[in-house]
Amino acid sequence: MLPETPTIETQVQVMFFDTDCAGVVHNIAYLRFIETARTELGEQLGLGLADMSRTQLFPVVVRIEINYKRPAVLGDRLVVEGRLETVERSRFWCAFRVVRPSDGALIVESRQMLALVQMPQGKPQRVPAHWMECFAHLRS
Amino acid sequence: MLPETPTIETQVQVMFFDTDCAGVVHNIAYLRFIETARTELGEQLGLGLADMSRTQLFPVVVRIEINYKRPAVLGDRLVVEGRLETVERSRFWCAFRVVRPSDGALIVESRQMLALVQMPQGKPQRVPAHWMECFAHLRS
Amino acid sequence: MLPETPTIETQVQVMFFDTDCAGVVHNIAYLRFIETARTELGEQLGLGLADMSRTQLFPVVVRIEINYKRPAVLGDRLVVEGRLETVERSRFWCAFRVVRPSDGALIVESRQMLALVQMPQGKPQRVPAHWMECFAHLRS
Amino acid sequence: MLPETPTIETQVQVMFFDTDCAGVVHNIAYLRFIETARTELGEQLGLGLADMSRTQLFPVVVRIEINYKRPAVLGDRLVVEGRLETVERSRFWCAFRVVRPSDGALIVESRQMLALVQMPQGKPQRVPAHWMECFAHLRS
Numbered sequence: 001m002l003p004e005t006p007t008i009e010t011q012v013q014v015m016f017f018d019t020d021c022a023g024v025v026h027n028i029a030y031l032r033f034i035e036t037a038r039t040e041l042g043e044q045l046g047l048g049l050a051d052m053s054r055t056q057l058f059p060v061v062v063r064i065e066i067n068y069k070r071p072a073v074l075g076d077r078l079v080v081e082g083r084l085e086t087v088e089r090s091r092f093w094c095a096f097r098v099v100r101p102s103d104g105a106l107i108v109e110s111r112q113m114l115a116l117v118q119m120p121q122g123k124p125q126r127v128p129a130h131w132m133e134c135f136a137h138l139r140s
Numbered sequence: 141m142l143p144e145t146p147t148i149e150t151q152v153q154v155m156f157f158d159t160d161c162a163g164v165v166h167n168i169a170y171l172r173f174i175e176t177a178r179t180e181l182g183e184q185l186g187l188g189l190a191d192m193s194r195t196q197l198f199p200v201v202v203r204i205e206i207n208y209k210r211p212a213v214l215g216d217r218l219v220v221e222g223r224l225e226t227v228e229r230s231r232f233w234c235a236f237r238v239v240r241p242s243d244g245a246l247i248v249e250s251r252q253m254l255a256l257v258q259m260p261q262g263k264p265q266r267v268p269a270h271w272m273e274c275f276a277h278l279r280s
Numbered sequence: 281m282l283p284e285t286p287t288i289e290t291q292v293q294v295m296f297f298d299t300d301c302a303g304v305v306h307n308i309a310y311l312r313f314i315e316t317a318r319t320e321l322g323e324q325l326g327l328g329l330a331d332m333s334r335t336q337l338f339p340v341v342v343r344i345e346i347n348y349k350r351p352a353v354l355g356d357r358l359v360v361e362g363r364l365e366t367v368e369r370s371r372f373w374c375a376f377r378v379v380r381p382s383d384g385a386l387i388v389e390s391r392q393m394l395a396l397v398q399m400p401q402g403k404p405q406r407v408p409a410h411w412m413e414c415f416a417h418l419r420s
Numbered sequence: 421m422l423p424e425t426p427t428i429e430t431q432v433q434v435m436f437f438d439t440d441c442a443g444v445v446h447n448i449a450y451l452r453f454i455e456t457a458r459t460e461l462g463e464q465l466g467l468g469l470a471d472m473s474r475t476q477l478f479p480v481v482v483r484i485e486i487n488y489k490r491p492a493v494l495g496d497r498l499v500v501e502g503r504l505e506t507v508e509r510s511r512f513w514c515a516f517r518v519v520r521p522s523d524g525a526l527i528v529e530s531r532q533m534l535a536l537v538q539m540p541q542g543k544p545q546r547v548p549a550h551w552m553e554c555f556a557h558l559r560s
Contacts, residue, residue, distance in 0.1 A: 013329070015316055017448055019441035021494050022259060026437050027201045028171050035168070036295055049293070049355030061167045064206045071262070074441050075329030119162060122211070153469070155456055157308055159301035161354050166297050176435055189433070189495030214301050215469030302539060307481045308451050315448070341447045344486045351542070399442060402491065 005138065006044040006084040010037040014076045024071035030108045031066070034096045037080040038112065041094060045084070046128070047116075056119045062091060066110040076100055078107060086140040090126050091115045093140075145278065146184040146224040150177040154216045164211035170248045171206070174236045177220040178252065181234060185224070186268070187256075196259045202231060206250040216240055218247060226280040230266050231255045233280075285418065286324040286364040290317040294356045304351035310388045311346070314376045317360040318392065321374060325364070326408070327396075336399045342371060346390040356380055358387060366420040370406050371395045373420075425558065426464040426504040430457040434496045444491035450528045451486070454516045457500040458532065461514060465504070466548070467536075476539045482511060486530040496520055498527060506560040510546050511535045513560075 010033075018029040038059075042048060047059050072078060078098055085095040091113055098108040116125040132139065150173075158169040182188060187199050212218060218238055225235040231253055238248040256265040272279065290313075298309040318339075322328060327339050352358060358378050365375040371393055378388040396405040412419065430453075438449040462468060467479050492498060498518055505515040511533055518528040536545040552559065 013319075015312075015319055015329075016440045016442065017312060017315060017446050020436045021439035021441065021443045022198055022200075022436065023441045027204070028168060028175070028437055031168050031171065032295075032297060035297060039293075039295055049295075053354055058162055060162075060208070062208055064167070064204065066204045068200070068202055074333055153459075155452075155459055155469075156300045156302065157306050157452060157455060160296045161299035161301065161303045162296065163301045168297055172435075172437060175437060179433075179435055189435075193494060214473060302478055302480075307484070308448060308455070311448050311451065338442055340442075340488070342488055344447070344484065346484045348480070348482055 003044055005135075006041055008037055008041040008044070008080075008082045010040055010080045010082075012036070012078050012080065014072055014074055014078065016074065019074050024073055025076075025107075027066075027068060030068075030098060030110075031064070033078065033080050033098060034082070034108075034110055034112070037082040037096060038094055041082045041084065045131075057125065058117050058119055059114045060117045061112055062115050063113040064110065065112075066108060068108055070100075070105045070107050072098075072100060072107045077102065084135065084138060085111065087127060087131055087135045087138045088140055089132075090124060092127060092131075143184055145275075146181055148177055148181040148184070148220075148222045150180055150220045150222075152176070152218050152220065154212055154214055154218065156214065159214050164213055165216075165247075167206075167208060170208075170238060170250070171204070173218065173220050173238060174222070174248075174250055174252070177222040177236060178234055181222045181224065185271070197265065198257050198259055199254045200257045201252055202255050203253040204250060205252075206248060208248055210240075210245045210247050212238075212240060212247050217242065224275065224278060225251065227267060227271055227275045227278045228280055229272075230264060232267060232271075283324055285415075286321055288317055288321040288324070288360075288362045290320055290360045290362075292316070292358050292360065294352055294354055294358065296354065299354050304353055305356075305387075307346075307348060310348075310378060310390070311344070313358065313360050313378060314362070314388075314390055314392070317362040317376060318374055321362045321364065325411070337405065338397050338399055339394045340397045341392055342395050343393040344390060345392075346388060348388055350380075350385045350387050352378075352380060352387045357382065364415065364418060365391065367407060367411055367415045367418045368420055369412075370404060372407060372411075423464055425555075426461055428457055428461040428464070428500075428502045430460055430500045430502075432456070432498050432500065434492055434494055434498065436494065439494050444493055445496075445527075447486075447488060450488075450518060450530070451484070453498065453500050453518060454502070454528075454530055454532070457502040457516060458514055461502045461504065465551070477545065478537050478539055479534045480537045481532055482535050483533040484530060485532075486528060488528055490520075490525045490527050492518075492520060492527045497522065504555065504558060505531065507547060507551055507555045507558045508560055509552075510544060512547060512551075 020026040085093040096110045160166040225233040300306040365373040440446040505513040516530045
């Protein structure tokens with residue numbers, strides 16, 4: 001059974017390779033942090049990595065919006081909070097916040113629109129029928 | 141003297157490390173392609189990498205919007221077209237299109253909002269006064 | 281007090297951005313996995329990320345040797361085992377194995393030589409005197 | 421016809437995402453620079469990216485040795501020099517040097533051993549018979 005609103009929290013510590021010579025986390029690194037969270041969120045939706053290898057049904061990112069609010073630095077322990085935000089017939093949005101618990105700072109927020117694509121044909125699919133029921137409160 | 145509308149084109153060939161096991165370019169890789177183009181666009185604005193090391197005045201990405209339109213694959217030769225889109229008092233937008241000349245496909249489009257920050261204090265600066273004159277046609 | 285032989289284990293699940301279009305984990309991705317383990321190993325040696333920001337004494341990778349033994353794929357849960365291997369007067373070696381517990385496969389093994397560098401001057405330092413005592417059994 | 425000793429030179433300018441908060445190019449970034457050079461070297465050997473997609477015969481990195489000699493910094497224009505070094509029956513070595521022409525500094529040197537693998541079976545292949553003739557002077 002699907003959770004009412006799929007929600008996830010992942011943790012990451014900022015490594016050297018996440019930072020750049022301005023002394024802060026590079027803007028691209030946050031998208032890796034978020035992708036890890038999105039992957040775990042996907043598992044709640046029946047779109048886990050093991051499922052995908054088998055079904056060849058892949059969630060594909062169609063649009064990303066990302067706002068950089070505060071810099072994070074080497075060694076920071078960050079939390080990525082993710083949730084399923086809205087569901088449409090053939091796509092869905094996930095929302096993410098990267099926060100730093102040590103001072104409560106909001107570092108980054110992002111919304112990402114995804115579609116389901118059947119590989120290897122690359123054919124877009126509707127979202128599963130039972131999502132529309134389970135997530136009636138998330139339909140836009 | 142600044143160009144009327146700063147515009148850039150850079151080229152990149154898709155490498156293995158740009159792709160993922162779905163057989164296409166990974167969504168994060170495009171942000172590297174675009175950053176390289178943005179860097180060259182910055183040079184037209186007096187924000188070249190050598191300038192930055194000296195002035196410690198850095199363009200900082202505040203928001204990214206990116207739409208993934210078509211997949212690109214290993215070996216594709218892509219062109220990133222970038223231009224300064226709009227200028228405001230304390231921030232500016234750049235717009236990018238990643239295209240594949242071999243078939244004319246539009247692969248990715250992105251808009252990125254930047255601010256100028258004086259390091260190491262991290263203090264936001266207004267855009268240079270002469271930008272407002274040179275780019276009067278780009279003021280929003 | 282330092283552990284007799286500093287040893288670490290970290291875990292990582294293979295994400296899309298770790299793989300390439302040959303369907304396997306890309307050779308560069310393993311170096312990220314290992315850097316995360318090396319960072320945690322460094323904390324046992326008084327070279328934690330928070331320490332570094334304060335002391336500006338950085339472990340710098342001088343040489344990497346890495347053997348790719350078996351491919352890993354999307355979704356694999358891998359363990360990186362790391363340990364301090366040998367200590368010399370002005371440098372030290374760490375050894376790593378990336379294994380896949382589900383089938384016991386050895387995926388990658390790597391040895392990395394590091395030196396300690398005082399930033400921002402970039403001046404190499406001897407390893408701390410107490411290391412030579414604590415790790416007498418690791419001196420080469 | 422194959423060149424007597426396949427040799428390549430590629431150029432790269434150091435971007436923000438190549439650097440880390442120690443102010444220098446991160447050790448992992450050089451492996452991207454070298455992979456781009458190795459890919460172009462592969463084209464001289466009939467292992468171009470377009471060839472691979474068709475033949476599914478992939479050069480696979482089996483071992484990397486990399487020595488970090490001098491740091492490079494933001495904005496540096498680097499040259500990667502690569503050449504086929506030795507050829508054995510079922511594997512071959514490529515050698516690379518990353519240099520900075522502005523001051524002649526040797527930044528990084530690397531040797532990489534590769535094998536040819538037939539995908540999707542993952543079966544190792546002998547190097548092409550005509551390599552053994554053309555590169556008789558490179559046989560070890």
